Amino acid sequence: MATYLFRKPSALPGFRLTLSIALGYLSLVVLIPLAFAFFKVSTLSLPQFVAAVASPRVVASYRLTFTAALLGALINAVFGFIIAWVLVRYAFPFKRLVDAAVDLPFALPTAVAGIALAALYSPNGWIGALLAPLGVRVAYTPLGVFVALTFIGLPFVVRTVQPVLAEFEREQEEAAACLGASRWRTFSRVVLPAIVPALMTGFALAFARALGEYGSVIFIAGNVPxxxxITSLVIVTKLEQYDYAGATAVAAVMLAASFAVLLLVNTLQWWLQRRISRASRAVQARFPSAMAVEASAQ
Known part of the structure; x- marks a missing residue:
């Protein structure tokens, strides 16, 4: 049966050829460079590895990078969902302009974004001048790192949630309203379960992207040890000092952390999808006549 499925007519070449091309390209672009990084780490002894990845300066960079990345991803998960909701559900003037502006962090070179943020939030910048009388400093502080990581992570959430909201059937919301559900209950029981997997994916992508950000942060962070x-700057500093093994060791830690986050999110997505499927089957078993009417109406 499996052989029959693989031999079905397709617009692309056969399964074996396309699989070989896919695995070869993936290995060349992703797997081989990552394997070399871990191979370089293997040249260090265990005490040397611990000294490289657990020094006070490196640990402080971990703390700042992970905290700012996590907070930025959480903020983007909330406001990115709101932006996606507005873009999908409402028509307003200059909607296409707003939609295109979401992709600016993708299009801008990271150095340009960092310079713009530093000029904007510096004490004599447009926003920094307003915050200075309140005693709030953004540029050249850890708060600037948070602002930069939030800036570069927003498109990941919006572009992940937006197509799911666009495909969501509004008839489900209307049915819940007809049954007497409040707006909050409709959102929490009908809309939110359908978009949680996409929202978690956007959060994970924004978080993982923020962990490795460099260009947009160094101009606004101040870079005080x-x-x-941030950890990316620590890696670059080690490379400039010709400490290639130490830089690779710190990079391997960040790589493992990013992979762990993505694995955790994918596991949670799988668990949520199974739970949603079980709930859907339970509803169908409890109300078979209503489901049959809905299917016939569609």
């Missing part, structure tokens, strides 16, 4: 220095 033990205070506003």
């Amino acid at each position: 033990m205070a506003s220095e």
Whole structure:
């Protein structure tokens, strides 16, 4: 049966050829460079590895990078969903312009984004001048790192949630309203379960992207060791000092952390989808006549 499925007519070449091309390209672009990174780490002894990845300066960069990335991804999960909701559900002037503006962090070079953010939030910048009398400093502080990581992570959430909202059937909301459900109950019981997997994917992508960000952060962070220095800058500093093994060791830790986050999110998505499928089957078993009417209406 499996052989028959693989031999079905297709617009692309056969399964074996396309699989070989896919695995070869994936290995060349992703797997081989990552394997070399871990091979370089293997040249260090265990005490040397621990000294490279657990020094006070590196640990402080971990703390700042992971905290700012997590907070930025959480903020983007909330406001990215709101932006996606507005873009999908409402028509308003300059909607296409707003939709295109979401992709600016993708299109802008990271260095340009960092310079723009530093100029905007510096004490004499447009926003920084308004915050200075309140005693709030953004540029050249850890708060600037948070702002930069939030800026580069927003498109991941919006572009992940937006197509799911566009394909969501509004008849489900109307049915819940007809049955007497409040707006909050309709949102929490009907809309939210359908978009949670996409929202988690956007959150994970934004978080993983923020962990490795460099260009947009160094211009606004201040780069003070033990205070506003991110892990990416620590890696670059080690490379400039010809400490290739130490830089690779820190990079391997960040790579493992990013992979763990993506694996955790994918596992949660799988669990949520199974739970949603079970709930759907339970509803169909409890109300078979209503489901049959809905199917016939469609």
